[in-house]
Each structure stands twice: as structure tokens, then as C-alpha cells.
Amino acid sequence: MQDLGRPSAADRAVKRTRVLDLLRRTGHERLVLTSVGSLAWYLDGARPAVRLSAERGVVAVVVDADGDTVVVPANEADRLAAEELPADVRVRVTDWWAPLLGPELSPGSPGVLVEDDPVAAEGLRAARAGLLPAETARYRRLGRDAAETLTATALRLHPGMTEREAAARLGGELIARGADPVVVLVAGEERLPFRHALPTGGALGRRVMLVVCARRHGLIANATRWVALAPPTAAEADADARIRGVETAFLAASTPGRPLGEVFAAGASAYADRGFPADEWTRHHQGGPTGYWGRDPVATPDSAVPLAAGQAVAWNPSAAGVKTEDTLLLGEGGLEVLTTDGVWPATRDELGLLRPDVLVRC
Structure with a gap:
């Protein structure tokens, strides 16, 4: 090997x-x-x-x-x-x-x-x-390991587990795979409105957000997953689908040579199109290029930095109680999802990309 x-x-x-x-x-x-x-x-x-x-x-x-x-x-x-x-x-x-x-x-x-x-x-x-061949190979392996970490942790969650216990499992799974847990976030049912939910001693309850930023060989893979420990409500399922539509707008605009400000505008405008407040993007950063920093740089409305072929991106549109995030490569054949393990349930979006669904465990 x-x-x-x-x-x-x-x-x-x-x-x-x-x-x-x-x-x-x-x-x-x-x-x-x-x-x-x-x-x-x-x-x-x-x-x-x-x-x-x-x-x-x-x-x-x-x-x-x-x-x-x-x-x-x-x-x-x-x-x-x-x-x-x-x-x-x-x-x-x-x-x-x-x-x-x-x-x-x-x-x-x-x-x-x-x-x-x-x-x-x-x-x-x-x-x-623009990532080079060895870097790209490392990133693919890291992305898979980060995704496996999220799956392995999610399959052991239960409503009475605390956020810190879930975070400990996330961190342990990453370290066992040789990756550093530079960010580990867990939000249980009572804390879902918080976009950066540092884990607490509170119980997970019926719905959980898991977030990791995993670093290995200097590269950072970013991903968010959702777990339902009770049947999702119709409102939750609807909001999950709508926020994924916002992400699709960001991804569709993510082409090499395009200024970040233009990509940002395409994604930010999708909030209103998907039934969220038009200014929802102002409540949290939306992501951007990634690699050796969590975001390199964070995309802003006026950013003139162009995307590059071979670059990785991680967009993370969010609203109260919903968020989506993965690390993708702008490869020769188009967008490639790096943070995937082939196990987590997924559905193809309008671009043909497999995007993670809520994992229902009840």
C-alpha cells in the first residue's frame, strides 16, 4: 500500500x-x-x-x-x-x-x-x-476516515448520552485513525439553534448535530452530520431538504476561476428561494475553500479570490436547527465529495452528488 x-x-x-x-x-x-x-x-x-x-x-x-x-x-x-x-x-x-x-x-x-x-x-x-497528487491522495483518505468517524459515533448514540460523551467518541475515533480532532462539536436537542455548539453535559435527546474538523498531514476535512433518535417531524424534514437546496446553490457555482464573491452571492441568494429569511446568511459564515486551514479563506460577499482547479471547498449553509457541510474537491471531472464512507444514508442532489441524509435511529 x-x-x-x-x-x-x-x-x-x-x-x-x-x-x-x-x-x-x-x-x-x-x-x-x-x-x-x-x-x-x-x-x-x-x-x-x-x-x-x-x-x-x-x-x-x-x-x-x-x-x-x-x-x-x-x-x-x-x-x-x-x-x-x-x-x-x-x-x-x-x-x-x-x-x-x-x-x-x-x-x-x-x-x-x-x-x-x-x-x-x-x-x-x-x-x-491547487492541491498536488500526493496531497489529493491524502485528502481522499482523510475524508473517508472523517466520514467513518461520524458514522461509527452516530451508530452508538442514544437519547440519554451526554454531548460530552458523544464528543469523546468522535475525538477517540479520529485519533485512532491518526487524525487530530481540531474541532469537535455536538449539539443535542436543546442546543440545536447554536451553530458552533461546543459540547456540554446535557443529554442528546431526540435530534443531534455532529461536527468534525479532522487534520492529518496538515490537511483539514470538515463535515457535519445529523442523527434522529426519534422520528423526525414533517417540519424538520422540510427544513433539512431546504438547507440542502441552499448548499446545492453554493456547489453549483463552485467552478475554477470564479471569484469567491460570486459563488457566495449565488449561495446566499438561495436562502430566500428556499423559504428561509433572505438575511439568514448574515447569522453565520458560509464556508469557502479549505485545505491547510479550516477555511482558506472564509468566503465573504466582496471576496475577489478565485477558486482554483484542484482546490477543496467546504460550504456550510445553516439556519436555526439545520446545517449541511462536507469537504469536496474541484477535480478534473467536476466536484468530488471527499468526506464520504459509502455507509451513511445519502440521496443525490440536483447536481448528481450524493449528499448525506439525516440518519434515523429509532
Whole structure:
């Protein structure tokens, strides 16, 4: 079986070329990468942080015409060299108590471009948008594992279980599959209006929302599922169908080259068409491109960022008590659902895509 965790020399070469092109366009000699997302992308799936919530890595990468240098504190050096770093990088070890980067690599230093610079940030976003072959293979495997996690958890729910118990199962299933649970949300019957329902000690009751954002090799798969532990009402079934219609509008507009603002407008306008308040989109973000960040970036009405071929998207339209979300790839043959396991009940939408139904367990 292919080792999807091993860095791909071919993908790494393309990423390096993209970064060197950015340096040439901006007239800089070196680029310094420090964020978890950029480091995981450029180091081809390495885990550059220790805390799951960390936004900055415990390492930094300096890219220049001579090669890539990974700056590592001494207490992390052996593990990272043995388990995480590509073989083609130079490693510079620093004292763990000293600053990772010296003043010669700080913002404003001659010839240095740091990723927090707006020009660098936009250039890097564009560079990582189109996923490469090894990344795509990893994403497909991660998407399936995230979907399997949701199914395995859903099949063990019961009305008296607490949200925290359900969240523990979600997190455990992800970790057992080698993925980090960067977001785990559970809403029971009493908390369904909350879009970001951090789990509590309350009982699940008759209807449950499960949400995961699972990270592996730096990539993040996002998905939401609904479970009915009592027969759904006609109103619930109707709202579920209508919110899926809103998602269909987002997905139909998601074509390579189209500005995010246009895709956003197509999806947002569908709320009124599907019987929701026209301003429902203002109550929660609607998603957007994804990959090495949960959203890269979050789509907004005025966003001019174009979608790219080979990019992943995760739209998440929602209203009170309803939401839909999956991670899909803008592939050569059209949209491909990544977060699917072939087990969860699904129905084809107007685009021919299999979309998850509410899992009825009663």
C-alpha cells in the first residue's frame, strides 16, 4: 500500500518552485514560514506544532535560492528529524530557551519576506490552492476516515448520552485513525439553534448535530452530520431538504476561476428561494475553500479570490436547527465529495452528488 505519510519529492519540488516564483515577483531573497498551515504545506504533511490549537509551529523554515533550512529548537530536533522532516532540508538547531529566529530574519530585514506580510500571505494562499497528487491522495483518505468517524459515533448514540460523551467518541475515533480532532462539536436537542455548539453535559435527546474538523498531514476535512433518535417531524424534514437546496446553490457555482464573491452571492441568494429569511446568511459564515486551514479563506460577499482547479471547498449553509457541510474537491471531472464512507444514508442532489441524509435511529 502507498505510504501517504511519506513526503513526496515531486510535490515538494512544485511547492518550492511556487515559493521561489513568489520571491522573484516580490524582489526578495528569502521567505520565512512560521504558521502551522504554511509549514505543514511546505514540508509536505509534517506536524510542525505540539499543541493542537497552536497557530505557530515549533520550527521555522527559511526558503532561498540555495535550498530550504528548517530552524529547530534542540528539544524538538531529534524527533522532528526522525519522524517529520523531509530528507532534502537543512536543519539548524537552536537552544530551546533562545529565540527561534534571529534579527536577520525579522520583518523589515533586507531581502527577507515573512509570511505575515500581506503580499506573502496572498502569494502563499494562491500557491497552496491547487492541491498536488500526493496531497489529493491524502485528502481522499482523510475524508473517508472523517466520514467513518461520524458514522461509527452516530451508530452508538442514544437519547440519554451526554454531548460530552458523544464528543469523546468522535475525538477517540479520529485519533485512532491518526487524525487530530481540531474541532469537535455536538449539539443535542436543546442546543440545536447554536451553530458552533461546543459540547456540554446535557443529554442528546431526540435530534443531534455532529461536527468534525479532522487534520492529518496538515490537511483539514470538515463535515457535519445529523442523527434522529426519534422520528423526525414533517417540519424538520422540510427544513433539512431546504438547507440542502441552499448548499446545492453554493456547489453549483463552485467552478475554477470564479471569484469567491460570486459563488457566495449565488449561495446566499438561495436562502430566500428556499423559504428561509433572505438575511439568514448574515447569522453565520458560509464556508469557502479549505485545505491547510479550516477555511482558506472564509468566503465573504466582496471576496475577489478565485477558486482554483484542484482546490477543496467546504460550504456550510445553516439556519436555526439545520446545517449541511462536507469537504469536496474541484477535480478534473467536476466536484468530488471527499468526506464520504459509502455507509451513511445519502440521496443525490440536483447536481448528481450524493449528499448525506439525516440518519434515523429509532
